Amino acid sequence: MDFSFGVEDEELRVRARAWLAGHLGADGPYAGAVGLGGPGSEHEGVAARRAWERELGRGGWIGQGWEVPAGAYGQQRLSLTGQVVWAEEYAALRAPGRVGHIGENLLAPTLIAYGSREQQDRFLPGIARGEELWCQGYSEPGAGSDLAAVRTAAVRDGADGRLRVTGQKIWTSLAREADWCFVLARTEAGSRRHRGLSFLLVRMDQPGRVEVRPIRQMSGTAEFNAVFFDGAVAAEVVGGEGNGWAVAMGLLGLERGVSTLVQQIGFAAELERVLADYADGAGYGGADPVLRDRLVRQWAELRTMRWNALRTLGSASGSDPGAPSVAKLLWGGWHRRLGELAVAVRGAAGATGPADWAPDLPYERGLDEAQRLFLFTRADTIYGGSDEIQRNIIAERVLGLPKESGR
Template sequence: MDFSFGAEDGELRARARAWLTGHLVGPYADAVGLGGPGSEHEEVPARRAWERELGRGGWIGQGWDAPDGAYGQRRLSLTGQVVWAEEYAALRAPGRVGHIGENLLAPTLLAYGSREQQGRFLPGIARGEELWCQGYSEPGAGSDLAAVRTRAVRDRADGRYRVTGQKIWTSLAEDADWCFVLARTEPGSRRHRGLSFLLVRMDQPGRVEVRPIRQMSGTSEFNEVYFDGAEADGAVGAEGDGWTVAMGLLALERGVSTLVQQIGFAAELERVLAAYAASAEAGDPVLRERLVRQWAELRTMRWNALRTLGDGGGPGAPSVAKLLWGGWHKRLGELAVAVRGAAATAGPAPWAPGLPYERGLDEGQRLFLFTRADTIYGGSDEIQRNIIAERVLGLPKESR
């Protein structure tokens, strides 16, 4: 595939860099390099304000399948979106807190939602004013998403749904204004049938409760969310078609954002290489070979991501991408401590009085601890391999 950048992309790169440089000042400058997976607790107020700054600049929703400016966003070509992502990462702009709404919910509403839903929710996302989280996984229904037990009942008086149940591993739930929830709306239904894709406000005291999950890194990226008769604004698509909508969302999940992620990975790899060069382990041939392999695999992931952006990559592309980056990032975390040798095992006493645990860990230690989850969350490696085997290679389904 010919994935090349044209003159207009060069002009966009200059404009994007100038805009970012001119706006990453004041409180936003203090948030440079902060936030994102493993660090979602950092500078949240400044990053929320930064979302609104991006919205005012028209930089949210560039890849939406909607006319340019329809919701206040500027429409960019695929290469233009890559250019923006590269400049954003190169300048280490603050980790996005609005990416779930922009990259997951908005494309889903454009594909499956009503005009009323699009008009109600897309402008707020494009302005950076409304943040979203994802209510999919549950205790006992993580990788096996079809085992969802959260239920919703339509109120005959007002036609609204009342949602009751528990979701888990919900990123950004503490800061989100809304949650899209997969719930069972048909009593007695099983597996993929009888599910609906509902939109639930998070600010419902007594009806929605968020409990942070403390991780071994000391941070709380993920949360448990409890719904007790929470009102849902409505279903996306028809009632009972939730599985189709949910799977459609997952297919839209990994696009240009995959390239943004890889740019961050490259920066992390550079820091691991610098740590290796400065450590007593420098020159170790085994570590050197592992680092070279890590670099080569990252380049391969980039070209694969560009290829799939151009041709879609087929039904197994999202699963292939998840397998590649999940394993790669986990191995990088292992290298981050391996290049330090025995020094990497030294750290603060866990939960020492007066010392937040995560602040006592160095960057390599935090990377190692957080990346242990990369091959599990977002669909475990086992699930991704099953999808590829069954849906792409046509192999017999796993017995249940």
């Protein structure tokens, strides 16, 4: 496919750069939010980033890739190359980490593909305006990588006929900030595995019915949460009762494509900062040829991931059932190795905290950006489907190998 930037893309680049600079530059209203948030740092500037989400909505920058007419929900409609241009400019200015990306990139495309027109008109405007935030209720303590083992249940209330959800979800990103959660729950009593599941939309603000407990990580912060539902009301069922597995798998398939390319732009910015530390010679510098070779390999692997993502966007490979698993294997391991390099290039300083840190201060205050990256990326090969699960999918669904004994 042709992925070169055209005249319209470069015109968009000028417009996007000017808009971002006007809001994030030294005199911009969101200058203080530059660099805040993102994976490993979701605790930073939550209020400012929520306001920033609404600012993006006012600018029409949310929902650029939705398969709906331009402006249908107040959003701009950009081509694939245009979306990448926007992401490049966004990363270049270190714009705040998004708090609305789950609603924009996962829930909204799912509603467009599987939801009713009424559901689309109810929920897409709030996402496009940056006013309603979402989280994902998939994994459970006994059903993480094996998603079909979910036990969270939803039963009809005899009094009002509404579905009420009871159960626990875990590793839920942005649950404390979210207004809504899309939940995979079992709506058919006695059903097993993929059958009897439904894709539900549940409001988080239900006192006594929804409880969020932060999960403290080794970095000292709490990127993930445990969410407990105790008879919480489900507002909507997407795709019809009992069809939740198909909707849930469709949503996971949406994580590939241009969103993968956008993710890699963020990776490239992180790699640039690691390379800058290396060039400064704060740690080993150019004296360690092995470290230098690892950095070159890291750069080359990122380029390879980019071309693989472009390949999966082509019509011939877009339906490849193994494409999302291959992408996850590639970026999970790559990002974890980048975290290792981030502290390695700084030598002894990578293992120590700042001189002014004291034991009575919060643990995370003693970590710098490279150390947070290292600690957070230890989870990259686990969350979103562990490496073992991704290899099973490739083996069984792509290569046609027999399933493991007992599965």
